[in-house]
Amino acid sequence: MTDQIPPRRTAPQAAARRVVLAWAFLVLTLLGNTAWPLSGQTQERPGITAVSLGAAAQRRGRVYGAAVSQQALEDRDFRRLLLQQVGSVTPENGLKWEVVQPQRGHFDFRQGDALLGLARRHGLEMRGHTLVWEQQEPAWLQTVASSDLRPILKAHIERVVGHYRGQLRSWDVINEPLADDGSGLRRHRWWRALGPEYIDLALEWAHQADPGARLLINDYGLEAQTPAAAVKRRALLALLRDLRRRNVPLHGLGIQAHLQAGQNNGRYDELVGFLKQVQALGLEIQITELDVDDRQLPGDPALRDRLVAAEYDNFLAAVLSNPAVRQVTTWGLSDRYTWLNSQSPRPDGGRQRALPFDEALRAKPAVAVMRERFARAASAAVSRRDRVATEQSAQEESDGIEGANAMLLEQWVLR
Numbered sequence: 001m002t003d004q005i006p007p008r009r010t011a012p013q014a015a016a017r018r019v020v021l022a023w024a025f026l027v028l029t030l031l032g033n034t035a036w037p038l039s040g041q042t043q044e045r046p047g048i049t050a051v052s053l054g055a056a057a058q059r060r061g062r063v064y065g066a067a068v069s070q071q072a073l074e075d076r077d078f079r080r081l082l083l084q085q086v087g088s089v090t091p092e093n094g095l096k097w098e099v100v101q102p103q104r105g106h107f108d109f110r111q112g113d114a115l116l117g118l119a120r121r122h123g124l125e126m127r128g129h130t131l132v133w134e135q136q137e138p139a140w141l142q143t144v145a146s147s148d149l150r151p152i153l154k155a156h157i158e159r160v161v162g163h164y165r166g167q168l169r170s171w172d173v174i175n176e177p178l179a180d181d182g183s184g185l186r187r188h189r190w191w192r193a194l195g196p197e198y199i200d201l202a203l204e205w206a207h208q209a210d211p212g213a214r215l216l217i218n219d220y221g222l223e224a225q226t227p228a229a230a231v232k233r234r235a236l237l238a239l240l241r242d243l244r245r246r247n248v249p250l251h252g253l254g255i256q257a258h259l260q261a262g263q264n265n266g267r268y269d270e271l272v273g274f275l276k277q278v279q280a281l282g283l284e285i286q287i288t289e290l291d292v293d294d295r296q297l298p299g300d301p302a303l304r305d306r307l308v309a310a311e312y313d314n315f316l317a318a319v320l321s322n323p324a325v326r327q328v329t330t331w332g333l334s335d336r337y338t339w340l341n342s343q344s345p346r347p348d349g350g351r352q353r354a355l356p357f358d359e360a361l362r363a364k365p366a367v368a369v370m371r372e373r374f375a376r377a378a379s380a381a382v383s384r385r386d387r388v389a390t391e392q393s394a395q396e397e398s399d400g401i402e403g404a405n406a407m408l409l410e411q412w413v414l415r
């Protein structure tokens with residue numbers, strides 16, 4: 001016989017193979033929920049201390065997320081870490097005016113769509129950021145007559161919010177509206193053209209374009225125990241009260257939380273008091289851009305990591321005591337991609353270590369601290385609408401994990 005027919009697998013062989021695959025699948029499913037080592041460099045032993053930040057938050061009805069730049073999105077290893085760790089993503093720049101409407105009337109949603117595609121494939125939420133801001137505006141906007149700005153803003157909001165209708169849970173509609181000196185609203189282009197009413201209008205237009213989306217005002221400089229922060233908190237509270245009283249469609253407040261390591265000596269009780277007042281207005285609270293600037297810390301990386309972790313610890317202990325704080329988003333996830341290296345360079349020329357994971361994507365002490373704070377957080381006040389959405393996304397997420405595990409299975413086991 002020259003033509004040998006390969007022997008068919010016998011029944012016991014096939015059964016044994018099924019058992020091996022079932023075990024492999026089970027193990028990978030469990031690992032799918034843990035911080036699996038990246039390039040073998042992790043400091044954590046998978047399955048022991050390791051549970052993802054997203055999972056830890058979810059157990060208390062909270063959502064942990066990260067901002068993602070286009071560059072980070074294209075980094076395969078980073079993307080893998082992201083998918084392990086987060087329940088939500090925010091496009092770091094991808095939905096800002098200069099990206100979305102680079103020429104008047106020409107819209108470009110490629111960056112936002114790419115991130116949303118990833119989010120949907122893996123059962124993650126995506127946040128919208130941002131619709132009215134004085135920065136990162138396209139050059140053409142500078143040349144527009146003030147009297148033309150109202151229809152331009154309306155068209156922009158309708159187009160951008162409409163494009164993502166039903167797909168983003170929340171939008172940072174108004175970004176950084178308050179003047180730093182506490183004098184009230186920042187007097188930027190939109191304020192000058194439309195008056196203080198620009199806030200009402202933008203919220204109304206966004207609400208009409210996507211009635212299901214939670215609409216937020218998002219601002220910075222609110223966290224410190226300083227007179228400047230106190231004035232800003234007061235001005236913000238007055239604004240929020242006024243909008244609520246007049247039934248303008250505003251559903252939440254975003255606290256950016258770009259922290260300085262060592263600020264406040266770790267105290268955040270004034271912020272805690274402020275959050276209670278915001279909660280009393282019936283608003284949801286999100287921490288939207290958390291990171292810890294280490295430029296004032298000494299160079300030693302281990303010391304810096306400890307102090308940065310301590311800042312995350314103190315801050316999260318404070319804000320997670322409030323059940324209205326539904327979501328915590330860090331402005332990035334790994335030190336490989338942080339805006340702080342250009343925004344706030346260290347005087348010694350070193351790189352910032354502001355985020356939970358280091359440049360090699362290894363967990364830093366902040367990760368364990370954050371997990372612990374999520375685990376100890378008061379359970380969030382979950383609305384009925386969110387409960388339904390969470391059940392759906394949990395189903396999608398488990399589909400996503402199975403999908404991811406099936407891919408790993410293909411690569412590692414079935415080779």
Ligand code: XIL
Binds near residue numbers: 092256
């Ligand atoms: C920053 C981005 O991280 C940078 O990449 C960009 O060059 C400038 O903007 N407050 C905000 C964010 O609301 O949109 C900013 O993001 C950081 C401060």
